[in-house]
Amino acid sequence: MYSRVSAAPLLYDSDYSTSNCESNSDSExxxxxxxxxxxxSVELFSVVVRVVKTLNWGVTRKVGFPIAVQKYxxxxxxxxxxxxxxVYACAEMQMEVYALLREIFCYYQKAQLDLxxxxxxxxxxxxxxxxxxxxxxxxxxVFASNNMLENAIDAFEQARVIGFQPGIRSCNxxxxxxxxxxxxxxxxxxxxxxxxxxxxxxxxxxxxxxxxYCSGIMAKVQ
Numbered sequence: 561m562y563s564r565v566s567a568a569p570l571l572y573d574s575d576y577s578t579s580n581c582e583s584n585s586d587s588e589x590x591x592x593x594x595x596x597x598x599x600x601s602v603e604l605f606s607v608v609v610r611v612v613k614t615l616n617w618g619v620t621r622k623v624g625f626p627i628a629v630q631k632y633x634x635x636x637x638x639x640x641x642x643x644x645x646x647v648y649a650c651a652e653m654q655m656e657v658y659a660l661l662r663e664i665f666c667y668y669q670k671a672q673l674d675l676x677x678x679x680x681x682x683x684x685x686x687x688x689x690x691x692x693x694x695x696x697x698x699x700x701x702v703f704a705s706n707n708m709l710e711n712a713i714d715a716f717e718q719a720r721v722i723g724f725q726p727g728i729r730s731c732n733x734x735x736x737x738x739x740x741x742x743x744x745x746x747x748x749x750x751x752x753x754x755x756x757x758x759x760x761x762x763x764x765x766x767x768x769x770x771x772x773y774c775s776g777i778m779a780k781v782q
Contacts, residue, residue, distance in 0.1 A: 581666030585681040697730040728759040
């Protein structure tokens with residue numbers, strides 16, 4: 561449906577790799593308040609339509625979830641941002657999806673909203689199965705990279721119940737984070753679930769597990 565267009569040059573490294581939830585939206589121009597085609601106040605969904613047509617990340621990243629919530633309310637903004645997420649997920653643009661989900665995650669965290677309900681909030685309407693699976697995989701990475709390992713595991717389990725199987729790379733990333741945090745029980749449980757239900761372990765999966773057990777043996781020897 562969408563042609564895959566890389567927007568990597570438009571993304572700062574912090575959009576993908578950092579766990580810092582500080583927003584720099586205030587220092588940037590906001591397309592919701594700019595004149596576009598002679599209209600002084602562009603509605604949120606007009607911006608969504610523009611993104612659907614162009615996949616223009618430069619437009620999307622300037623909107624800002626907190627700004628949208630302030631102007632349009634939480635429910636309306638979440639619907640709009642879900643549309644943004646699905647547009648980029650269907651185009652398999654991982655960095656863009658990660659940046660959008662991280663912004664929503666940071667808002668939830670600061671507002672002390674239920675992060676365990678975030679996946680259901682994002683998947684509460686019928687969508688493209690491929691896009692939904694992609695979304696789940698990236699959300700697991702968002703949780704894991706922000707050291708919210710319990711939420712990441714919960715997202716993995718919720719996805720399986722709903723019928724979506726996260727990608728092997730996201731599961732390996734979560735396994736690696738669990739190993740680094742020395743969360744042995746959760747690590748073993750996730751590994752067993754992957755073997756039983758998928759995604760089936762890759763060579764890198766077994767490397768993570770072997771390194772974890774070997775490091776434990778070496779620690780006992782020392």
